Amino acid sequence: MQNPSDNHLLIEIHDLTKVYGKGEVAVHALRGVDVMVERGEFVAVMGPSGSGKSTLMNILGCLDRPTSGRYLLDGEDVSKLDRDQLAGVRNKKIGFVFQSYNLLPRLTAIKNVMMPMLYNGYIRATDAERYARAADMLKAMGLSDRMHHKPNELSGGQQQRVAIARALINNPAIILADEPTGNLDTRSAQEIMALLKELNRGGVTIVMVTHELDIAEHAQRVIYLIDGQIVSDRTHASGIAHLHNGVINGKLHVEAEKER
Amino acid sequence: MSFLQTLKIAWEGLTLNKVRSFLTTLGVIIGVAAVIAMLAVSAGAEAEVADQINALGANLIMIMPSFTRGGFGTRAGPPPSLHYPDLIKIEQNVTGINGISAEQNTTQNVRTETTTLTDIPVVGTTAGFIAVHEYTVAEGRFITNEDNDRANKVIVLGYDIAKELFGDQSPVGQTVKVGSVRLTVIGVMSEKGVVGNTDYDGRVYVPITLVFKKWVNDRFNRNALRVVYVSAQSKEVMDDVMAQLNKLVMQILDTTADSPGFTLMTQDSVITMRTAATETFRNLLAWVAGISLVVGGIGIMNIMLVSVTERTKEIGLRQAIGARPRDVQLQFLLEAVLLSLIGGLIGVIAGVSGSWLFNQFGSMRTEIVWSSIPLAFGAAALVGIFFGYYPATKAAQLDPIVALRHE
Numbered sequence: 001m002q003n004p005s006d007n008h009l010l011i012e013i014h015d016l017t018k019v020y021g022k023g024e025v026a027v028h029a030l031r032g033v034d035v036m037v038e039r040g041e042f043v044a045v046m047g048p049s050g051s052g053k054s055t056l057m058n059i060l061g062c063l064d065r066p067t068s069g070r071y072l073l074d075g076e077d078v079s080k081l082d083r084d085q086l087a088g089v090r091n092k093k094i095g096f097v098f099q100s101y102n103l104l105p106r107l108t109a110i111k112n113v114m115m116p117m118l119y120n121g122y123i124r125a126t127d128a129e130r131y132a133r134a135a136d137m138l139k140a141m142g143l144s145d146r147m148h149h150k151p152n153e154l155s156g157g158q159q160q161r162v163a164i165a166r167a168l169i170n171n172p173a174i175i176l177a178d179e180p181t182g183n184l185d186t187r188s189a190q191e192i193m194a195l196l197k198e199l200n201r202g203g204v205t206i207v208m209v210t211h212e213l214d215i216a217e218h219a220q221r222v223i224y225l226i227d228g229q230i231v232s233d234r235t236h237a238s239g240i241a242h243l244h245n246g247v248i249n250g251k252l253h254v255e256a257e258k259e260r
Numbered sequence: 261m262s263f264l265q266t267l268k269i270a271w272e273g274l275t276l277n278k279v280r281s282f283l284t285t286l287g288v289i290i291g292v293a294a295v296i297a298m299l300a301v302s303a304g305a306e307a308e309v310a311d312q313i314n315a316l317g318a319n320l321i322m323i324m325p326s327f328t329r330g331g332f333g334t335r336a337g338p339p340p341s342l343h344y345p346d347l348i349k350i351e352q353n354v355t356g357i358n359g360i361s362a363e364q365n366t367t368q369n370v371r372t373e374t375t376t377l378t379d380i381p382v383v384g385t386t387a388g389f390i391a392v393h394e395y396t397v398a399e400g401r402f403i404t405n406e407d408n409d410r411a412n413k414v415i416v417l418g419y420d421i422a423k424e425l426f427g428d429q430s431p432v433g434q435t436v437k438v439g440s441v442r443l444t445v446i447g448v449m450s451e452k453g454v455v456g457n458t459d460y461d462g463r464v465y466v467p468i469t470l471v472f473k474k475w476v477n478d479r480f481n482r483n484a485l486r487v488v489y490v491s492a493q494s495k496e497v498m499d500d501v502m503a504q505l506n507k508l509v510m511q512i513l514d515t516t517a518d519s520p521g522f523t524l525m526t527q528d529s530v531i532t533m534r535t536a537a538t539e540t541f542r543n544l545l546a547w548v549a550g551i552s553l554v555v556g557g558i559g560i561m562n563i564m565l566v567s568v569t570e571r572t573k574e575i576g577l578r579q580a581i582g583a584r585p586r587d588v589q590l591q592f593l594l595e596a597v598l599l600s601l602i603g604g605l606i607g608v609i610a611g612v613s614g615s616w617l618f619n620q621f622g623s624m625r626t627e628i629v630w631s632s633i634p635l636a637f638g639a640a641a642l643v644g645i646f647f648g649y650y651p652a653t654k655a656a657q658l659d660p661i662v663a664l665r666h667e
Contacts, residue, residue, distance in 0.1 A: 063580065064661055083585055084586070087579065087585075088582065088584070102577045102580075102664070104574055106272065106276055107272075115581055119582035
C-alpha cells in the first residue's frame with residue numbers, strides 16, 4: 001500500500017442518495033451511502049433485489065448521477081458532470097463487464113475488443129496500433145486462436161473473456177463487473193473468477209456485484225446493501241454468510257445486524 | 261470518434277440487413293430517377309419544338325386564325341379566314357417581304373410505270389414556300405403563282421423521292437401519278453434531311469390550289485388556309501411588316517381590332533408560348549418527383565426508427581464504453597444519409613440510362629439535363645439528413661441504463 005494520502009483512494013463516496021420519482025411515489029434507492037475503495041482492491045457488492053446495489057453500480061459506472069452526495073473517482077468529482085463528460089470518464093476510467101457479455105453479434109472478437117478505443121479521442125492511434133493492442137489483450141485472455149470468431153461461435157466463458165478484454169483495453173482505473181458469472185456454468189464461472197483475481201493481483205481494481213456467496217468469497221471485501229443502506233462492510237465474505245442467508249430466508253432484523 | 265470511423269460503423273449497420281436497406285432506398289431511387297427522367301423528357305420536348313420552329317426560315321411571321329371569336333349568334337357561316345387569292349393580295353400590297361406561303365397537306369400513293377411509293381406526304385403550297393423554309397431547288401424549278409392560279413398539274417419531288425422513283429435519271433419532264441392524278445415533274449428539291457419531325461426529302465410538293473381541287477375539297481370552309489407564313493426581308497422591317505399585315509388582313513377579313521379573327525405570331529413568340537407550356541408541365545413533374553422523394557424519406561425515417569429500437573442494446577453498450585450522445589447521433593444520421601445517397605446514386609444511374617434507352621429505342625425524344633444530377637443527388641442527401649435527424653436524435657437521447665437492460 002502507498003503512503004496514506006488521498007491518492008490511494010480510487011473511489012470516495014460521501015452520503016450518496018438516489019431518489020427516483022417525486023412526492024408520494026418517490027423511491028429512495030440509496031439513502032446516504034459512504035464507500036471508499038482503495039487502488040488495487042477487489043470488492044464484492046451484495047444485497048437482495050431492490051437493495052440499491054444496481055443503482056450504486058450505475059452511479060459508480062457514471063451511467064447515472066446521484067441525487068445528492070459526492071462521488072470522487074480517481075480524485076475527480078464526477079457527480080456534477082454532464083452527459084458528454086460522463087461518457088469521457090466511462091471511456092477512459094471504467095471497464096464494464098456485464099452478466100450477458102453485451103458483445104456486438106455482428107463483430108468478430110477482436111473488433112469487439114477494439115470498440116472502446118474508437119471512442120477514445122485522446123489517443124491518436126492508427127488502426128494497426130489498435131489492432132495490435134486488441135490482439136495482445138485477447139492473447140492475454142488466452143483467446144489468440146479465437147480472435148476472428150463472432151460471439152455466437154464462442155462459448156459463454158470465452159465470450160466473457162472477450163468482454164473482459166474489451167473492459168481492459170483503454171487501461172481503466174477500475175473494472176465494474178455486474179454478475180459476471182451469472183450466465184455461466186460452474187466451471188466457466190470459476191475460470192472467470194480466477195481470471196479476475198489474477199487481474200486484481202496485477203493491480204487492477206475491481207468492484208463486482210453478485211448475489212452468490214461463493215462468488216463473493218473470491219473478493220477481499222464484501223459490502224452488503226439492504227434498503228439503500230450499507231449494512232455490512234467486511235474484509236471477508238465468510239462473515240456475512242449468516243446475514244446473507246438471513247436475508248434470503250426473510251428473517252433479518254436490519255438494525256440488529258448493522259455494523260460500522 | 262473520428263468521422264471516418266463513424267462512417268465505417270454506419271456502413272456496417274446498413275450491410276447488416278441488405279434487403280431491408282435496399283427496399284428502404286427504393287423510394288429515393290424512384291424519386292431521383294423520376295426527377296432526371298422527367299427533366300430529360302421535357303428538355304427533349306422543348307428541343308423538338310425549337311427544332312421545328314428553327315426549321316422555318318428566319319424573320320418569319322405567322323398569320324393564325326384565332327378561335328376566340330365566334331360562337332352562337334355572332335355571325336352565320338364559317339369563321340373569317342384567308343384563302344389562296346388573299347395571299348396574292350398580301351404579296352402585292354405589303355412591302356418588305358421575301359415570300360408568303362401556306363400549306364395544305366394530304367397523303368397519297370405516288371407511282372411511276374415501274375415504282376409505287378405508298379403514303380407519301382403531299383404538300384400543297386405556294387411559290388413563297390422556298391423563301392419561308394430557306395429551301396432550294398436542285399434541278400428544274402419550284403411552283404409559281406401561275407401554277408397556283410391555274411391549278412396546274414405539276415409536282416416538285418423531294419430529294420429521296422426523286423432518287424427512289426427515277427434513280428440517277430433526271431425526273432424533270434417525266435410524269436408521275438399521285439393518287440389518280442397524272443402530274444408532270446417540274447423540279448427536284450435539294451437535300452435537306454430531317455428537321456424536327458419533318459423529313460423534307462421524303463415529301464412531294466404541288467400547287468396548293470391543286471390539293472384543294474383534287475383531294476381536300478372542303479366546301480364548308482371554302483378551302484380556308486390554316487396558317488399563312490410570311491417571310492420578312494430582315495429583322496429590322498419585322499415590326500413594319502406586322503403593322504402592314506395587321507391592317508391588310510383585317511381589311512380582307514372585314515373585322516375590327518377588338519376581334520380581328522387572327523393573330524400574328526413570330527418564332528420568338530411561339531417559342532415563348534411553347535416554353536411556358538412545357539414549364540408548367542415540368543413544374544408539375546417536379547412536384548411529383550418531390551413528393552416521391554418525401555415519401556422515400558418517410559420510408560427511411562420509418563426504418564431508422566425500427567433500427568434504433570432493434571439496436572437499443574447496442575446503443576446502450578456504445579454509451580457504456582464511452583460513446584457520447586453526439587457520437588450515437590452521428591452514427592444513425594450517417595446511416596440515413598448513406599441510405600439516401602445510395603438511393604440517389606442508383607436513381608441517377610436508373611434515370612440517366614432510362615432516359616437514354618428511351619431516346620434510342622422509344623418513341624419519345626429525351627435530352628438528359630446534366631445539371632439535374634447534382635440537383636437530384638443533393639435533394640437525396642437533404643432527404644436523408646431531414647428524415648434521419650429525428651431517429652438519430654432519439655437514439656442519442658436514450659438512457660444508457662435503460663438501453664443496456666433492453667432485450
